[in-house]
Amino acid sequence: MEELRKAIISVARKVRAHRSLYEKNEEAVKQHLIGEIFQALGWDWNNPEEVRPEERTEDGRADYALILDGNVFAYVEAKNLGVNILKNDKPLRQLGRYCFNSGVRYGILTNGAVWIALKAFEEGSRLSDRILLITNIEEESLNKLVLKLSLLSKSRIWDIERLTSLLKALELSFAGLRKEGYSEEMLIEYLTSKGGTNLVPVEDLTGTEAPKAAYVYDNGWKLLPLPERSIKGVLLAVLLYMEKNSHGPQKEEIRKAYEHIRAMTISPRTALEILKKLEEEERLRISVEL
Structure with missing residues (x-):
């Protein structure tokens, strides 16, 4: 987790210092921001047995394919920082098509700062229903970013659906109890206190x-x-x-x-x-x- 923490701090610093570059230059986003995060997540970014750039699909080329056990586990689509991938759903739909037509279950969309993980297909569901994870390096706390992005790590991405479901349940329960008048401090202490100790x-x-x-x-x-x-x-x-x-x-x-x-x-x-x-x-x- 410490490597990921350092990478997030580094990427946030680069975005602040060179925003105009990353808003226009997608290649710089890939090399300076996205690669650093994935390396910290345990992916060997220069190993074609784990990461393949410009992976061909029936609908075009995905920027990257993440490989596990010799098979494509997820496609990664990169945009420059000037693309608001939270409001403009065209990149997410494009990624969804890449995944669906290739039988790849998961997709990751990022502009270097915002990261979105998507389940590519599920019968009877809308695109918005299949979003597993959204996080923003420029807006969220460091601890929250580390936890969320860790779900994309090579060691955890196998369980991304189960883990994101648990995380969403925790967030909903926490918010519900806060509305009932329980303080944030009390709830955190309850969750982190050691059972059975005095x-x-x-x-x-x-x-x-x-x-x-x-x-x-x-x-x-x-x-x-x-x-x-x-x-x-x-x-x-x-x-x-x-x-x-x-x-x-x-x-x-x-x-x-x-x-x-x-x-x-x-x-x-x-x-x-x-x-x-x-x-x-x-x-x-x-x-x-x-």
């Missing part, structure tokens, strides 16, 4: 506990490795987390604080007071598993 907020600790693990809330509860099973160990773990997410002088200050506390003997109550102060000043949420 997580206790730092504010509810007394200092006499022997924690099994420490957690910090960062778009979900993240496990922090404990240097030792004690309140001091929790404090050290939190300082390491803060250091990892800091830069420059602040990073150095946190490292010095970590080394100082690690070398000294402090009571559990003192360590607990420092943790509570960090929560307040750094707006952290810290819990431990007992």
Whole structure:
């Protein structure tokens, strides 16, 4: 996922810096944007056993064919960034014809920024009903982009229908519960909390506990490795987390604080007071598993 994350950031940066080029030059979109994303998705972009450019079909040439087990699994159609593939359905219909007349089940349409995945045929359905996935590198959050685009990866595209169905069900359920008055934070915590564990907020600790693990809330509860099973160990773990997410002088200050506390003997109550102060000043949420 990290390679895909880096590729998305890189492509977004290129689009911002060279928009006029990509709005006119489809070849630049293919080479600079689309190829980088597919490489990060695990496709060997220069291997004809996985990716074939200019694949002939009965209705014309598809820009690329993605190959799995020796067969064409999906066609990819590329447009320049000046083509609004969300409003202009001609490119999507063209892609659908390529797929349908060749017996290829899936198609991917992209202008480098917007990505659309299509199921080419299904009896009794309209084109819009067969769209599996839409994502936009210029508008959606990075985490959302990584998750959605990962469904086009070589390792996951086999299950794209099942996975997109699960994702849509999650989005609908989440939106429904939000309308019922449940907060986004509560729902995320519900989905990401560890079943069967006894997580206790730092504010509810007394200092006499022997924690099994420490957690910090960062778009979900993240496990922090404990240097030792004690309140001091929790404090050290939190300082390491803060250091990892800091830069420059602040990073150095946190490292010095970590080394100082690690070398000294402090009571559990003192360590607990420092943790509570960090929560307040750094707006952290810290819990431990007992």
